[in-house]
Amino acid sequence: MKIAMIGTGYVGLVSGVCFSDFGHEVVCLDKDPRKIEMLDQGKVPIFEPGLDALMARNVEAGRLSFTLDLTQAIEGAEAVFIAVGTPTRRGDGHADLSYVMAAAEEIAKAAKGYLVIVTKSTVPVGTNAKVREVVAAANPALDFDVASNPEFLREGAAIDDFMKPDRVVVGVESDRAAKIMAEIYRPLYLRDFPIVTTDLESAEMIKYAANAFLATKITFINEIAALCEKVGADVKAVSRGMGMDGRIGNKFLHAGPGYGGSCFPKDTKALARIGQEHASPISIVETVIKVNEDVKRRMIDKLADLCAGSFNGKRVAVLGVTFKPNTDDMRDAPALTIVPALVGGGAKVSVVDPQGRREGEHLLPGVTWCDDPYTAAKGADLLVILTEWNEFRALDLPRLAGTMAAPRLADLRNVYAAATARAAGFAAYEAIGREGFG
Ligand code: NAD
16 A cells, blocks of 8 residues: 655655655655755764664665655555644644645645545644544545544654554544555554554543643652652652553653643644633643743752852753653754753853764754763762663762762662662752751
């Protein structure tokens, strides 16, 4: 089967590459000529573990190609996936659907025969129905179906998530579209993966409800962590004890500096907005959004406490700025709130991140980029672990403490423990929801 993929970002490129690995013929298209040029040269424009090798294998096999030409991409395709961005619209929290609608219209104008137009982007309830209207208006003669197929992959583990999903969600309106979607995902059926086939609206809602639930779980443990600090409990033990309950589960119960990334912040805002528009507010999600902002602010207070109340003239080394490890994605990362607060407060900030520098250089003005934690920490008054990259999980703490002007550690991912930091020679240590000192 031939598939066209519109958008070669984190979702579009991974999905396109994986579909080609299933054996389908896939043409990936992007508006950005720089991306297509890189892809044509065998270079992956994003950092996603394993993607370069899988891409090379399928290009080599002749199943995967890249283009800027939509007519060529969709010629003979039975399905075209829209995997463009749906960022937060300025001002009102609503998802910006302009990229999705523009792609739908372009597809309509270029299409010649029957095809299923599949929305993979995360979109509010009712968007697929609007896509149907836009396509019908742009090309009244076109025979087509729309389908909703939200994506659940996580950056950093995207290939595995795509190849072994917990579930595939497909919203359709016709048997013909259902058959084509089933054919696309057939290689997964062999492994008996559950597929949820439903109507368009339910498929759209599943994605937002799932993301909002996960953001709520993270925010819940972050608030419990704040209380743990007050009452002398250890949030790591609390999450472990909670997570062993099968009804709760141990995932997304790690306390940290607040959720960020390309999905949770914008999807919680969009869901809250959808609720308000339908006079059915999702108050719990509205509260989660607010609490997450408080969590990030609390991190800044924690760092200020470690610096005796003022960042002015302090040297601060920050380890990790991407919103989580194994990605170069900086969208809505807690670092974008925390680092500017340090710089704005008069600190001299050194930053290390295994993949975040390319994006981070534009987003974090006024910092010095270093290649390794030891260089960054030299002469520093405070060391902050902001993203738990593997590179930062087995640091030589005595060496770091020895190189700092004032050995103080803010471990915002609970990688280490107070006793370890004390033994390494740190004079002060703060973590999240557990014992610190100094
Ligand atoms: P992205 O910004 O990385 O990629 C979007 C790409 O689409 C860009 O390369 C852009 O140039 C291209 N594009 C925009 N309009 C186009 C058009 N008309 N024709 C061709 N190309 C066009 O976005 P992303 O992170 O891949 O997210 C895409 C969607 O998937 C969003 O709705 C997002 O919420 C959802 N999603 C993302 C993730 C994730 O982890 N990133 C996970 C699940 C779902």
